[in-house]
Amino acid sequence: MRPKIVLASGSPRRRDLLASLGVPFEVKSSQVDETFDGTCSPSEVVEDLAHRKAMDVARTCDTALVIGADTIVVCDGEILGKPRDETEAVQMLSKLQGRAHQVYTGISLVEVLEGQVIRERVSHRMTHVWMRPLSDEKITWYVDSKEPLDKAGAYGIQGLGACLIEKIEGCYLNVVGLSVAELDQMFADLNYSLVQ
Numbered sequence: 001m002r003p004k005i006v007l008a009s010g011s012p013r014r015r016d017l018l019a020s021l022g023v024p025f026e027v028k029s030s031q032v033d034e035t036f037d038g039t040c041s042p043s044e045v046v047e048d049l050a051h052r053k054a055m056d057v058a059r060t061c062d063t064a065l066v067i068g069a070d071t072i073v074v075c076d077g078e079i080l081g082k083p084r085d086e087t088e089a090v091q092m093l094s095k096l097q098g099r100a101h102q103v104y105t106g107i108s109l110v111e112v113l114e115g116q117v118i119r120e121r122v123s124h125r126m127t128h129v130w131m132r133p134l135s136d137e138k139i140t141w142y143v144d145s146k147e148p149l150d151k152a153g154a155y156g157i158q159g160l161g162a163c164l165i166e167k168i169e170g171c172y173l174n175v176v177g178l179s180v181a182e183l184d185q186m187f188a189d190l191n192y193s194l195v196q
């Protein structure tokens with residue numbers, strides 16, 4: 001039998017995505033410091049952060065499958081997380097507009113049995129995203145909507161931010177914050193079924 005699923009995330013997007021599958025799960029937000037080593041590659045950063053989030057919550061579980069995730073935006077090799085404030089959101093969108101960037105989401109799956117971590121998997125996906133050219137007025141309008149503030153790269157493709165995006169190549173849900181296809185594969189790797 002599959003242990004209960006615990007989502008180690010405060011992200012409403014990840015919660016909604018998992019809920020939309022009809023999968024029963026609990027939510028426990030992790031409290032990890034999200035600073036990262038600047039010498040690491042984007043895939044290392046998201047995998048490490050996802051793992052730290054999952055392990056932080058796994059320590060509090062008796063028997064569970066704990067899911068952690070982390071999303072970043074990468075433009076010209078520069079890693080963009082969530083903007084600190086509206087000024088930084090404007091800076092991020094000014095950098096991203098009119099060109100391509102990459103969205104990386106790391107996923108960590110940690111199996112805990114009677115208080116012991118018995119198996120771990122970590123993975124990531126990358127999606128190419130092309131943002132439309134944006135006028136200063138459009139950027140101000142979007143930042144004023146407050147949508148950018150809790151999102152990597154200062155936009156949400158699933159909301160008003162859809163108006164800013166020209167096209168993508170790769171997994172859409174990876175941009176939203178959790179590739180369900182990748183998660184399904186990770187469950188299969190542990191001989192569990194995500195949707196059952």
Ligand SMILES: Cc1cn([C@H]2C[C@H](O)[C@@H](COP(=O)(O)OP(=O)(O)OP(=O)(O)O)O2)c(=O)[nH]c1=O
Nearest residue numbers: 009010011070071151152155156157175176177
């Ligand atoms: C690029 C992009 C990011 N995002 C979101 C997904 C993530 O919630 C957020 C990146 O921050 P994360 O640190 O990955 O996640 P979080 O702080 O929201 O939640 P937690 O750490 O508790 O899991 O950006 C979108 O919702 N849409 C988008 O198009």
